[in-house]
Amino acid sequence: MKIKTLASLLILTILFSINSANSEDKKVFISIDTDSLNFTEKKFGPRVQEVESRDGISVVKIDEDALPWLSILMHKDFKRCGGFMRHDSLDEANAILNSTGEKLFAKNNLFANYKIDQDALVTPMINNAQASNILNTIGQLSAFQNRYYKGEFGKKSATWIKDTWSSLVKGRSDATVDFFAHAKWDQPSVILTIKGLSDETIVLGGHQDSINGYMGGSSARAPGSDDNASGISTITEVIRVITDSSYRPLKTLKFMAYAAEEVGLLGSKEIAASFKKQNVNVIGVMQLDMTNFKGDESLDIVLMRDYTNDEQNKFVGAIIDHYVPGIKWGYDECGYGCSDHASWHTQGYPASMPFEATMSTMNHKIHTANDTLSVSNNNASHAIKFAKMAIAYLVELDHR
Numbered sequence: 001m002k003i004k005t006l007a008s009l010l011i012l013t014i015l016f017s018i019n020s021a022n023s024e025d026k027k028v029f030i031s032i033d034t035d036s037l038n039f040t041e042k043k044f045g046p047r048v049q050e051v052e053s054r055d056g057i058s059v060v061k062i063d064e065d066a067l068p069w070l071s072i073l074m075h076k077d078f079k080r081c082g083g084f085m086r087h088d089s090l091d092e093a094n095a096i097l098n099s100t101g102e103k104l105f106a107k108n109n110l111f112a113n114y115k116i117d118q119d120a121l122v123t124p125m126i127n128n129a130q131a132s133n134i135l136n137t138i139g140q141l142s143a144f145q146n147r148y149y150k151g152e153f154g155k156k157s158a159t160w161i162k163d164t165w166s167s168l169v170k171g172r173s174d175a176t177v178d179f180f181a182h183a184k185w186d187q188p189s190v191i192l193t194i195k196g197l198s199d200e201t202i203v204l205g206g207h208q209d210s211i212n213g214y215m216g217g218s219s220a221r222a223p224g225s226d227d228n229a230s231g232i233s234t235i236t237e238v239i240r241v242i243t244d245s246s247y248r249p250l251k252t253l254k255f256m257a258y259a260a261e262e263v264g265l266l267g268s269k270e271i272a273a274s275f276k277k278q279n280v281n282v283i284g285v286m287q288l289d290m291t292n293f294k295g296d297e298s299l300d301i302v303l304m305r306d307y308t309n310d311e312q313n314k315f316v317g318a319i320i321d322h323y324v325p326g327i328k329w330g331y332d333e334c335g336y337g338c339s340d341h342a343s344w345h346t347q348g349y350p351a352s353m354p355f356e357a358t359m360s361t362m363n364h365k366i367h368t369a370n371d372t373l374s375v376s377n378n379n380a381s382h383a384i385k386f387a388k389m390a391i392a393y394l395v396e397l398d399h400r
């Protein structure tokens with residue numbers, strides 16, 4: 001109650017300040033769903049200008065300083081978390097309008113007529129996946145004051161992830177763990193590569209950073225247990241299981257912990273753009289962002305339809321039916337590029353985003369100091385379903 005009043009006061013103060021244009025302000029480009037364009041124009045007045053709208057997506061020029069407020073307002077008034085994607089140039093923003101993702105992929109129908117037949121490999125691995133390991137990793141990641149993309153904690157937590165992944169694959173001559181450094185902020189992304197026989201590449205990723213959306217900054221408490229220690233910990237368990245089974249992939253597997261997702265998908269955007277530039281043949285991307293809060297009574301795994309690939313989503317659904325029986329899955333939409341899958345999709349790579357709940361039943365404590373394990377799930381019984389799905393996805397796609 002008190003917090004709500006405080007928040008409303010804060011919003012009012014913001015409303016007085018956000019409408020004042022300052023020609024000195026740095027402009028950036030964002031893309032938003034056209035249905036939130038009017039709202040954005042009304043709130044920000046001259047600080048925002050529409051550039052072009054097409055097929056329900058609008059490219060908008062906006063003061064950089066207005067972005068944090070936009071994120072909060074979208075959350076509050078538009079029931080969207082963030083609700084925009086930031087672009088470094090007009091060209092990059094326009095690429096969204098041309099949305100090459102689905103079109104490029106249509107030419108390469110890898111997921112047509114799939115067979116799911118790697119039971120002999122997959123089943124023992126799935127049986128080896130342990131919820132207690134995921135729980136333990138979530139606990140360790142949540143213990144950092146935050147994992148904010150700027151400042152000491154976000155760097156320390158990135159190093160912790162790199163060290164943890166390195167120790168899981170030590171002794172494997174086919175595996176390397178590297179930082180992917182970003183020029184504009186300190187927190188690096190982390191990439192674990194298990195080199196296969198071919199250069200075809202499969203990516204399993206999630207964001208490592210956390211944020212306190214109201215206080216922001218590099219010192220505010222942001223445990224991010226669900227968003228997204230849960231995804232990173234799920235991926236960590238997948239890495240452990242794959243290594244434990246001595247699985248040698250045919251294709252190249254990459255596990256990624258992206259930096260700076262919470263401030264506009266920044267880390268994954270740089271990685272996906274660099275992969276595209278180097279023509280890396282990524283045949284499938286799975287994003288795990290929030291896996292440990294079961295919001296919907298009747299659904300366990302919710303596949304986001306937007307900024308993802310339909311064909312791969314069907315394949316993932318079939319994987320769940322086959323390998324994680326008893327698990328109910330369905331579809332929903334974020335309504336905007338809500339996580340790193342959108343960065344890959346924008347570059348034309350097939351991406352999927354299996355999510356923990358529907359949008360209407362999501363965990364509302366994310367981006368606060370209360371995104372803790374006790375709010376999401378104290379035994380990781382939800383996250384373990386995602387680990388099993390991801391193991392099966394990697395091995396089956398590896399055999400396509």
Ligand code: BES
Binds near residue numbers: 082085228359362
């Ligand atoms: N995990 C969230 C995205 C999310 C939240 C998906 C709720 C589905 C339901 C992610 O970390 C996030 O917060 N993303 C930002 C993206 C923005 C900065 C482009 C957001 O939604 O505000």
Ligand code: ZN
Binds near residue numbers: 227262366367
């Ligand atoms: Zn988030």
